[in-house]
Amino acid sequence: MLRRIGASLSLAALSWHAAAADYPAAAAARAIKDPAAGWDHLWHEVLIDITIIGVIFALVMTYFLIRYRRKPGDPKTGSAPKLSPAAAVAWVVIPVFVFLADDLYIAANGWALWNNFRDVPADRMEVRLESGMYSWDYTYPNGVRTQNELRVPAGKAVMLRMTSRDTLHSHWIPDFRVKEDSMPGRITYMWFLPKQPGEHIVTCGAYCGIMHSYMAGKVIVLPAEEFKTWLDQEAARQGVAGKTA
Amino acid sequence: MNIKEWIFTTDHKRVGILYLIGSITAFAVAGVMALLMRAELSTIGPTITSNPSNYNVWLYAHGAVMILGFQIPALTGFFANYCIPLMIGAKDVAFPRVNALSVWLFYVGIILAVLTFFIPDPPDVMWTGYPPYSTISTGNTALYTFTVLILGFASIIGGVNFLTTVAYMRAPGLKWGKLNIFVWCTLGAFVLQLIFVPVLGTAVTLISFDKYLGTHFFDPAAGGDVLTYQNLFWFYSHPAVYVIFLPFIGVIYEIVTTFAKNPPFNYKMVVYGGIFGIVGLSGEVWVHHLYTSGMADWIRIGMMVTTLMISVPVGLMVIGLAGTLYKGSITFETPMLYALGVMFLFLIGGLTGIPLAVTSLTVHLSRSYYVVGHFHYVMAVAGTFAIFAGVYYWFPKMTGRMYNERWGKIGFWITFIGTNIVFWTMMDIGVKGMPRRYYDYSHMSQFEGAHQLMTIGAIILGIGFVIALINWIVGAIKGPKAGENPWGSKSLEWTTVSPPPHGNWPSPPVLEEGWSPYAYRRA
Numbered sequence: 001m002l003r004r005i006g007a008s009l010s011l012a013a014l015s016w017h018a019a020a021a022d023y024p025a026a027a028a029a030r031a032i033k034d035p036a037a038g039w040d041h042l043w044h045e046v047l048i049d050i051t052i053i054g055v056i057f058a059l060v061m062t063y064f065l066i067r068y069r070r071k072p073g074d075p076k077t078g079s080a081p082k083l084s085p086a087a088a089v090a091w092v093v094i095p096v097f098v099f100l101a102d103d104l105y106i107a108a109n110g111w112a113l114w115n116n117f118r119d120v121p122a123d124r125m126e127v128r129l130e131s132g133m134y135s136w137d138y139t140y141p142n143g144v145r146t147q148n149e150l151r152v153p154a155g156k157a158v159m160l161r162m163t164s165r166d167t168l169h170s171h172w173i174p175d176f177r178v179k180e181d182s183m184p185g186r187i188t189y190m191w192f193l194p195k196q197p198g199e200h201i202v203t204c205g206a207y208c209g210i211m212h213s214y215m216a217g218k219v220i221v222l223p224a225e226e227f228k229t230w231l232d233q234e235a236a237r238q239g240v241a242g243k244t245a
Numbered sequence: 246m247n248i249k250e251w252i253f254t255t256d257h258k259r260v261g262i263l264y265l266i267g268s269i270t271a272f273a274v275a276g277v278m279a280l281l282m283r284a285e286l287s288t289i290g291p292t293i294t295s296n297p298s299n300y301n302v303w304l305y306a307h308g309a310v311m312i313l314g315f316q317i318p319a320l321t322g323f324f325a326n327y328c329i330p331l332m333i334g335a336k337d338v339a340f341p342r343v344n345a346l347s348v349w350l351f352y353v354g355i356i357l358a359v360l361t362f363f364i365p366d367p368p369d370v371m372w373t374g375y376p377p378y379s380t381i382s383t384g385n386t387a388l389y390t391f392t393v394l395i396l397g398f399a400s401i402i403g404g405v406n407f408l409t410t411v412a413y414m415r416a417p418g419l420k421w422g423k424l425n426i427f428v429w430c431t432l433g434a435f436v437l438q439l440i441f442v443p444v445l446g447t448a449v450t451l452i453s454f455d456k457y458l459g460t461h462f463f464d465p466a467a468g469g470d471v472l473t474y475q476n477l478f479w480f481y482s483h484p485a486v487y488v489i490f491l492p493f494i495g496v497i498y499e500i501v502t503t504f505a506k507n508p509p510f511n512y513k514m515v516v517y518g519g520i521f522g523i524v525g526l527s528g529e530v531w532v533h534h535l536y537t538s539g540m541a542d543w544i545r546i547g548m549m550v551t552t553l554m555i556s557v558p559v560g561l562m563v564i565g566l567a568g569t570l571y572k573g574s575i576t577f578e579t580p581m582l583y584a585l586g587v588m589f590l591f592l593i594g595g596l597t598g599i600p601l602a603v604t605s606l607t608v609h610l611s612r613s614y615y616v617v618g619h620f621h622y623v624m625a626v627a628g629t630f631a632i633f634a635g636v637y638y639w640f641p642k643m644t645g646r647m648y649n650e651r652w653g654k655i656g657f658w659i660t661f662i663g664t665n666i667v668f669w670t671m672m673d674i675g676v677k678g679m680p681r682r683y684y685d686y687s688h689m690s691q692f693e694g695a696h697q698l699m700t701i702g703a704i705i706l707g708i709g710f711v712i713a714l715i716n717w718i719v720g721a722i723k724g725p726k727a728g729e730n731p732w733g734s735k736s737l738e739w740t741t742v743s744p745p746p747h748g749n750w751p752s753p754p755v756l757e758e759g760w761s762p763y764a765y766r767r768a
Contacts, residue, residue, distance in 0.1 A: 042605065043600065043606060046603065046606065047600070049599070050597065050599050050600070051596075054593065057563065058589070060567055065575060068573045076733065077506045078505055079766070080510070080568075088514065091514060091564070095557075095561060095564055100554070103557070106602075107550050107603070111546055111549070113603075114546065118542055167377045167381070168375055168377070168378065172612070179612065180608070182539075183472070183538075183539065184465045184466070186465070186539055188539040201689070203680050205613070205681075206612060207378070207681075208378060209378055210297050210301065210369065212683070213297065213680075213682075213683035213686065214687075
């Protein structure tokens with residue numbers, strides 16, 4: 001256990017260092033790590049961790065409740081032994097050590113994944129997002145605009161730079177395990193890696209007003225060629241063809 | 246019974262009971278709001294109202310009234326008032342008239358809170374009241390601001406009163422190291438209230454200034470910042486979770502020690518490690534509410550570590566509870582059932598909070614039904630079960646009569662089953678992508694079955710609570726006489742008659758050598 005903790009701590013430190021040192025120039029050289037896959041992995045790991053702790057506590061308490069229930073004829077006082085000073089201290093130090101070790105282990109893994117979430121690949125498509133009551137308005141690098149529909153090419157990282165023109169909104173794509181608030185006066189970002197063509201729901205996470213629950217959209221992942229065709233057509237249709245993609 | 250005597254009372258026990266009546270009323274109102282919401286969500290699209298604003302107002306009221314009108318007043322108002330002077334062997338609190346003022350302010354606060362339904366455009370800003378929506382909404386948030394300020398003030402003067410009471414009015418020979426765990430917990434909660442309530446007062450006052458007086462604290466167009474409010478709000482409202490947690494776990498300690506007939510396991514660990522640890526860490530974790538709000542990367546990592554560290558003192562307190570059962574002589578009356586229910590719910594709630602401490606996991610989990618399920622387990626229903634456990638436990642002391650044991654147990658099991666149906670399902674669909682605060686989920690129709698299950702669970706849960714309330718009312722009027730110490734507890738409040746007279750004891754209780762509120766061990 002300790003070795004694993006040490007390993008993940010140094011792993012976290014390393015990836016932190018890497019992210020700080022070569023972002024974004026050399027990032028493209030490394031293989032892109034998909035945060036969504038990392039999310040699923042860490043989620044299962046933490047789920048196993050908390051299930052084990054929960055089951056241990058529940059079993060111990062259930063055993064005590066059955067074993068020490070008062071039966072007819074039993075004395076009407078408990079007989080818990082008095083803790084010696086050494087035992088009293090040990091009952092603090094050992095649990096603290098175990099809990100802290102587990103906390104730091106989870107924190108180190110969480111940190112490593114977090115670096116993954118903010119290490120945006122250099123080879124990416126950047127789309128600007130302005131949210132408003134109640135729509136998601138996207139602007140592509142070539143000036144094409146869409147509403148509530150984000151078309152992206154499969155296999156390429158997509159980064160959103162987000163702001164809001166009125167209240168808080170939160171661009172959540174559950175399938176890509178990613179969300180971040182957008183708000184007036186600040187620019188926030190998120191990125192995700194669409195792998196296969198398909199459709200994914202975008203839904204608003206932050207309460208933004210009366211029609212909050214109807215603020216939904218779609219991410220439509222297209223094969224790369226098809227996406228390019230669509231973007232060119234759309235640029236011509238919207239009269240923004242002069243700009244390069 | 247003389248109504249005037251009750252309104253102008255300065256007796257800490259009557260003040261406590263007034264707090265209880267007010268907060269249980271608030272609980273009923275907020276509970277009805279919850280049932281209205283569950284009814285609305287039982288089908289896709291409009292069900293009982295076609296106006297999303299109505300739903301948003303219920304949701305706002307459910308949160309604000311449950312926390313500010315029910316849990317905090319019941320735990321730091323009722324239990325503190327009723328139990329602390331009795332537990333420390335005092336005639337009353339240090340400042341009885343100030344105490345009466347605090348309960349009056351509490352009633353003004355909940356009347357204002359209820360009035361918000363009768364003014365045009367009730368607030369629909371959620372109990373968090375985040376700007377910019379709370380400053381541009383047509384809902385009238387002024388009454389909310391006044392409610393928060395008045396309840397906050399009531400809480401502050403209550404805190405000063407109880408810190409003074411415990412410091413100066415303990416019975417002769419009652420040392421700090423012999424205080425009931427509940428007293429320590431409540432002291433911790435009041436220290437937190439004294440430090441952090443002013444911050445919440447500031448936040449809601451600035452919101453009202455922005456909305457009604459044209460200031461720009463949270464308006465980026467004029468150089469303000471929307472995130473400042475979120476920081477101020479959670480700088481209070483996360484410690485507020487411990488203001489609820491500490492007294493409720495204190496109540497559970499009193500009940501578990503009494504029904505296991507054992508002293509608390511490792512008292513010093515619980516007090517100095519658990520309670521002091523929680524008070525010490527409570528102010529350093531609030532950013533975990535803002536993990537996906539656009540806060541700087543580095544602070545998310547720092548707060549992830551401090552948030553995970555909260556598991557250390559909380560874990561010590563849970564070990565203390567489990568250890569108290571060891572070699573006990575355990576009986577399972579209604580208060581004990583509720584207390585064990587709290588331990589179970591809190592275990593689930595606490596552990597499901599660990600993923601929410603991890604900043605990279607919250608990128609998916611935050612603002613989903615998972616969060617709602619988690620905080621209901623850990624604080625909302627665990628806290629409510631603890632309040633019900635405590636009311637059942639001190640019921641014979643308060644009324645001098647006994648409730649019906651059989652109906653008490655039936656009520657517990659019904660509530661317990663309903664609770665788990667609702668909130669387990671909630672966490673499950675949250676992980677699958679159901680966002681919170683939704684009036685309709687038409688673009689996520691796969692969740693309709695789960696929502697219907699939760700509506701059924703909520704009805705079951707509600708029936709269980711109604712059974713408990715009826716049980717109390719019937720028991721208070723015509724239950725059998727209970728005697729002064731029906732549970733065989735060693736704590737001081739059980740050494741006087743039930744219900745205790747004004748002044749509690751004819752003469753101050755005399756503590757023998759070796760006395761302790763938990764002296765069950767045979768000599």
